[in-house]
Amino acid sequence: MSITRRKFLKGSAAGLGCLGMSSVAGFRYVSKSHAEELAAQKVKYVASSCAICTNKCVFRGQVVNGVIKRLEPQPEFAKGRGMMCARGNAGAWTPYDPNRVKYPMIRTGKRGEGKWKKATWDEAYAYIAEKTNKVVEEEGGHRSCIGFASSEGTYHEHYWNQFRTVFGSPNSLRHATLCLSSVIRGFMAVVGTYPSVDIKNSKYIILAGADRAEAFITPDTIDMFSDRSKKIICLDPRFTRTAAKATKWYPIKPGTDMAFALAMMNVIIGEGLHDKAYVDKHAYGFDQLAQHVKQYTPEWAEKETDIPAQDIREIAREFAKTPNAVYYPGRRSSWQGNDVETRRAVAMVNVLVGSFDREGGLIPSVAIPTGKYFYEPAWYTNSRPRLEEDDVTFLNPRDGSWVAWRERALKSDPYAIRGLYIYKQNVVASLPNRNKTMELFDKMDIIVCVDTFMSDTAWHADVVLPETNYLERLDPPNGYGVNGIEPTLTIRQPLIKPMYDTRSGFEIVIGLAKYFEDEDGFTLDEYFEGDVESHTKDAVAEYPGALEMMKEKGFFTDGRTAPVGDYLSGKKIFNTPTKKLELYSDDFKGRGFDPMPTYKKPADIGANKFRFVVGRHAIHTQSMTANFPELNWHMPENTVWINSAKAKGMGIKSGDMVKLKNRDGAEVQINAQVTEGIRPDCVYYANGYGSLSKGQPLVYGKGASQAQILEAHFEPISGNALMHETIVEIRKV
């Protein structure tokens, strides 16, 4: 259907004349400017903080003629040590990216078909409310039939959570069980907290997994690699950039980290190298542990881990004898079924040498408290517990356990889930077993997605609501993720005005809340008071000068740092049942778990099979950034790492197309990258590539998706997903 120019454009022959005429009336975007606008500075700096990863580094944003030019480091921000990484720098482009979600959109075709219409916010809200209220009614008034997914990073997630609470659903799904729930539980069980690490003063660091050269955590990453006098022992199935920088790398067999830690304890206790005074005073259960680890010799551990017994012995000795030594807790611990107990073992190694609450070791974090943001809870008579309540022992009510919850939602057991409200979480690309996610989506009557880009998740939603970009927005101050040894409160403030028809999380929630009522007939927006400006002021009201400091520098600190030694001196009490550091847990025993970490050999994966492991890169944050042009330039496609010897045996060369198939039968196709730098029984490829769409620019259709190849399992103590329990076959295409 082609329309000729002349036919369609009336008066087109007089194109020039048309413009020459004074049709000045009718300008939509352009007008004469006033003196104040002319005085707009050519170059100005605005302090704010990044939102591209959990570190939230503060920067000084350079804005020229009202356009963001570069996000420069803020040298005074202690946790960031005055740096901006590749992703932080690339953020300057994001508000202007033509692929940003710009307007509320309602789908007109089938889910995933890509047919949308632009809606006003009210139209979108009304649509959402109508569908939601209908299914809630069908479910007998149970608000719990709607699941709320979100992840951290913006203050506005608090408002999303508030909406969920006053709406009345307990089903909150966050990212924690795709990441670090098990390490939190493991360390809580031993030292009563998930601590920070005083890397700056550490001299000897055992890094298991924790690819800090690529999975940035500030200031650990910076302190670890800018002082090359530190000794780093790296345990990882892959030769990562951390391994390249480490003093020594061991390609440990996946699933055997506990064996390594137990063997260390065997040597340290067996040779009397533990800090006796410290253990006597502060630890509970030493005698039981000493007896328990006798069986876990380095010789035994060598058979499990593939690390030479003599090396294990020497590492254990050096670790114990070096002051300021630490066995790094790690963070993303969604590895295998024994995660919680493995992390307990790691924590215990630290306790044995007295590395908790000491310089160079594990330091309990401190935060700068903000004024509490208080809101009235809503009351619903027929509330139900969350779906997977019985599946996980230490279930965090806000985080939930995604894999367990999804299983139940698929079976509608014990009750049906009819809708999903998703905020800042790319569910489709982040959950293992993407087929099951799509199955779940199929069962939903309503899917709402608040996002800033047309992610795979947004693409499959019914309504997409665009949030403002972090560089356009005020986020009230919080310590979130920026606590630690040098805590601050950080703020975000706009570098430019919000573009298109986007709204902040707060505005989205308030608008949506008007369309829902509680049981007494009050609309839910009544539960919200103030606005982000007032919340910002209230949060720091007790600190004179804080607001001004934040506006000028992007952060506030009153100079406080985490104290060292308060627990050892008795000033504070260890947050454990026995009020001591627990090398033996009666609590775990009472729940039917091993009271001390007890090794279980991982199942043999079978000949000619590979374990798929996940990992990180300094240029990418999970599935968020692969489409950012400046980051994509460094990795236009992902490729699967296969060990050289193994590949040779299979006749695979770098660049060959291969197919991976997991035990559920899910398949991906991807190019091979043959390398010495991975165990022969493991394979790996980067996250964020290979979406569901075909033949599109940048990442979509390029490479493969992790979500598609990962099998879905979870462990029942913390609810953490198990991302290293995927076994694949490979064949050349």
Add this chain to the structure above:
Amino acid sequence: MELVALLEYPTPEVADRCGLGFEELESRYIRLFINDLGGVAAPPYAGCFLKKQDRLEFMSAFSGFCLEHGIAIDPVQPPDYIPMMMEVLVMHLSADAQREDLLSLIADYYRDWPQGFTAALREHDDIGIYVAVAEEFCQILQEIDAQHATDPVRSY
């Protein structure tokens, strides 16, 4: 200005004029200009079609130009939003700008991208309306150039 209007979000009247169902036109518009998984086909931002200049630099320079010349552009769109740039050009023309100013404005800010935008639409606009608009705009720019180039006053 007619062109600017046509590049805006379609209305049922526009759909009628080209004999299309409104939803058909709408979903194409969205796919071309607003949101598509994997990237919009023809992003309506001049900088996206500039191979020889960084887009953030271009936006900053154009924004600076507008500030210096007393033109306020709407911050609801990036400074290189094509309909907005068209309006800036119209404002210049209707303000009876000096020939040199007009030609340097076009040389600095209206080169290359109109052709790039048109080419993208040629590839992806299966209806033909938007290609027509883009081609018309290129034509207009050419005519302005031609008219001023042959002006006897200028060629001394």
Add this chain to the structure above:
Amino acid sequence: MANNKLWTIVFDADKCIDCKACDVACKRENGINANGNQDVRRNWINATGVVGTYPNLKKSFQPEQCHQCGNPPCVPVCPVDATWAKDDGVVVIDKDVCIGCTLCVLECPYEARYMTENNTADKCDFCAHRVAEGKEPACVDTCPTRVRVFGDLNDPNSAVAKLLKANPNAKVLHPERGTKPNLHYIS
């Protein structure tokens, strides 16, 4: 002569973790759009790749950019005098004069230059516009591990001068070419 500055960067490449912050910061600061073209970059990391046989492996990273040579081979080959070294040692290019003959790109032993889409030569200029305001180049201040230290080698009290004094075995790249480079590597 002694009054002139000599801008220099000293690298502790052992600290480099190949995170690419320097590349992205440079492109933002200098308004460079690579548009997918892998040649377009003012700085880069020389990575050895994985060396050795599993499990005894090594890999190292060495950041590099234009060396602002004291004896730059790119200058004399230019047929139109579009490139020269300033008094402070930084070698610059006048885009308006450059005719795109690519001789300088081909001549550079470090492959520091590249051709832009405008068919002019481009390369690192130590963020001259920032240095003029007393700031550091973008690659220097953005780096997580502080691989680069920037300063005036003619000032004996500068950090670069002190570092080179403390590291007499610091090396330059391709010394045999006689380029007198102003990038020094202490590791």
